[in-house]
Amino acid sequence: MRAERIPPATVARLPVYVQGLSTLAGEGLEVVSSQRLAAAIGIQAPQIRRDLSYLGAFGTPGVGYDVKALLQEVSGSLGLARQWPVAIVGCGHLGSALAAYSGFSEHNFQVVALFDPKPDLVGRRVGDLVILHPDCLPRVARELGIEIAVLATPTVAAQGAADKLVATGITSILNFTPTTLTVPPGVAVRNIDLAVEMQILSFHETFKQVAEIRGQGAPASRRSMGRRPKERVPCD
Amino acid sequence: MRAERIPPATVARLPVYVQGLSTLAGEGLEVVSSQRLAAAIGIQAPQIRRDLSYLGAFGTPGVGYDVKALLQEVSGSLGLARQWPVAIVGCGHLGSALAAYSGFSEHNFQVVALFDPKPDLVGRRVGDLVILHPDCLPRVARELGIEIAVLATPTVAAQGAADKLVATGITSILNFTPTTLTVPPGVAVRNIDLAVEMQILSFHETFKQVAEIRGQGAPASRRSMGRRPKERVPCD
DNA sequence: CCTTGTGAAGTAATTCACAGCC
DNA sequence: GGCTGTGAATTACTTCACAAGG
Numbered sequence: 435m436r437a438e439r440i441p442p443a444t445v446a447r448l449p450v451y452v453q454g455l456s457t458l459a460g461e462g463l464e465v466v467s468s469q470r471l472a473a474a475i476g477i478q479a480p481q482i483r484r485d486l487s488y489l490g491a492f493g494t495p496g497v498g499y500d501v502k503a504l505l506q507e508v509s510g511s512l513g514l515a516r517q518w519p520v521a522i523v524g525c526g527h528l529g530s531a532l533a534a535y536s537g538f539s540e541h542n543f544q545v546v547a548l549f550d551p552k553p554d555l556v557g558r559r560v561g562d563l564v565i566l567h568p569d570c571l572p573r574v575a576r577e578l579g580i581e582i583a584v585l586a587t588p589t590v591a592a593q594g595a596a597d598k599l600v601a602t603g604i605t606s607i608l609n610f611t612p613t614t615l616t617v618p619p620g621v622a623v624r625n626i627d628l629a630v631e632m633q634i635l636s637f638h639e640t641f642k643q644v645a646e647i648r649g650q651g652a653p654a655s656r657r658s659m660g661r662r663p664k665e666r667v668p669c670d
Numbered sequence: 671m672r673a674e675r676i677p678p679a680t681v682a683r684l685p686v687y688v689q690g691l692s693t694l695a696g697e698g699l700e701v702v703s704s705q706r707l708a709a710a711i712g713i714q715a716p717q718i719r720r721d722l723s724y725l726g727a728f729g730t731p732g733v734g735y736d737v738k739a740l741l742q743e744v745s746g747s748l749g750l751a752r753q754w755p756v757a758i759v760g761c762g763h764l765g766s767a768l769a770a771y772s773g774f775s776e777h778n779f780q781v782v783a784l785f786d787p788k789p790d791l792v793g794r795r796v797g798d799l800v801i802l803h804p805d806c807l808p809r810v811a812r813e814l815g816i817e818i819a820v821l822a823t824p825t826v827a828a829q830g831a832a833d834k835l836v837a838t839g840i841t842s843i844l845n846f847t848p849t850t851l852t853v854p855p856g857v858a859v860r861n862i863d864l865a866v867e868m869q870i871l872s873f874h875e876t877f878k879q880v881a882e883i884r885g886q887g888a889p890a891s892r893r894s895m896g897r898r899p900k901e902r903v904p905c906d
Numbered sequence: 907c908c909t910t911g912t913g914a915a916g917t918a919a920t921t922c923a924c925a926g927c928c
Numbered sequence: 929g930g931c932t933g934t935g936a937a938t939t940a941c942t943t944c945a946c947a948a949g950g
Contacts, residue, residue: 445873449865453850480945481943484941486910495911497910498908513873518875535864570905582872606875624867626867629776629777633748634685635843636749637684704932723934729933731928731932735932909950913946917941918939921939922937923935925934
């Protein structure tokens with residue numbers, strides 16, 4: 435049943451399906467049941483069937499889902515049929531690491547522009563890109579059709595940079611700074627905050643209360659833990 | 671009213687309160703209402719009051735919350751009263767950037783050990799730490815009392831490294847690899863996956879459907895967008 | 907047998923609305 | 929006047945359980 439509106443909770447899980455299906459496809463699996471997929475990615479089988487039903491019906495009762503076809507379908511629902519040009523704003527340690535990160539290109543995202551206001555960074559090459567001054571943002575973004583930006587500036591510069599991005603017409607921001615960005619309606623912000631995640635783990639360590647853990651599969655097959663080292667290694 | 675069990679959704683928001691309250695405290699604000707805090711961090715006021723009620727009652731009716739006291743209380747609930755030693759496993763681009771990231775130390779987390787199996791990395795200094803071979807993990811983790819680890823290895827090495835961490839007794843893992851880790855019950859895993867976040871933004875861009883966005887405050891006061899650049903800058 | 911897809915049921919999270927207090 | 933804290937209502941999400949198809 436084609437759904438008019440896909441629940442946000444489902445959208446947040448679709449990328450996990452893409453990851454899991456890619457892995458299974460790489461292993462040569464042709465058909466997968468919701469049960470099997472559930473074991474692989476740590477999401478309940480009925481949840482998977484429900485989620486997929488929002489996209490439409492693709493499974494064969496009694497058989498399961500065609501892995502490649504389903505991967506195609508889920509990817510398409512996420513808008514991954516096309517290539518997305520991405521800008522990175524802020525080229526410190528983190529920004530540079532992100533620029534070099536291969537995970538982008540593997541998923542139809544391509545980093546096409548780097549920006550940083552620091553005079554000693556402007557003009558520097560990172561990979562096969564040259565760092566530009568943020569004043570170039572409007573022109574470059576328009577020419578390259580950039581709609582998605584990664585924000586990796588120092589905290590104090592984050593809101594100002596976000597304002598510039600919004601003014602340029604960027605409507606999706608992946609925010610790595612520990613800041614609550616203020617943006618107009620219609621602009622999507624996803625926050626990745628190390629401190630937030632660490633603090634949730636701290637809570638877990640303190641109270642041993644499991645808190646919203648994604649991707650925690652069944653205990654399943656413990657892999658061999660490796661033999662003891664043959665040679666001494668220097669510790670500390 | 672002291673709550674026995676804090677809902678996971680609330681736990682996930684507590685770090686946002688910490689961030690917001692820290693900012694407000696830094697601005698010299700002494701007392702804050704749920705309304706005011708809501709505007710600052712983009713969470714509904716009744717939601718904030720409900721969340722805080724799980725920790726206990728700290729507000730003064732007719733007045734609001736004492737900023738410093740509340741910050742203390744929320745931090746304490748997250749287990750941030752103490753210092754947490756943290757290990758980073760995998761010292762490539764990302765791992766190194768994380769090792770240098772100041773956001774850890776600002777929040778009572780201290781990176782105390784780095785591990786990587788690559789022979790040309792073992793022994794290398796990063797900041798004031800030396801990269802060790804993962805075979806040292808059990809000994810070092812025990813000596814330094816490490817319970818939380820950051821996983822930043824290549825994808826293929828992720829599960830193996832996680833197994834080693836678990837065998838060592840680590841019970842909280844911040845996983846930066848695009849892998850669904852299989853861990854025994856009682857071990858907490860938080861996943862930070864760039865591809866996942868990018869794909870959710872891709873969905874937003876494609877269908878302009880806002881999907882689970884945290885920290886999207888009211889439009890609020892638009893800051894001045896800056897004047898046009900006085901001097902020409904080189905673009906492209 | 908086996909599986910999907912989905913109404914119905916159950917559970918969790920959010921928001922409302924107001925009593926009680928400053 | 930203003931604000932908190934919380935029962936009640938609402939909304940969203942998840943899981944059950946089974947009819948229908950292979």
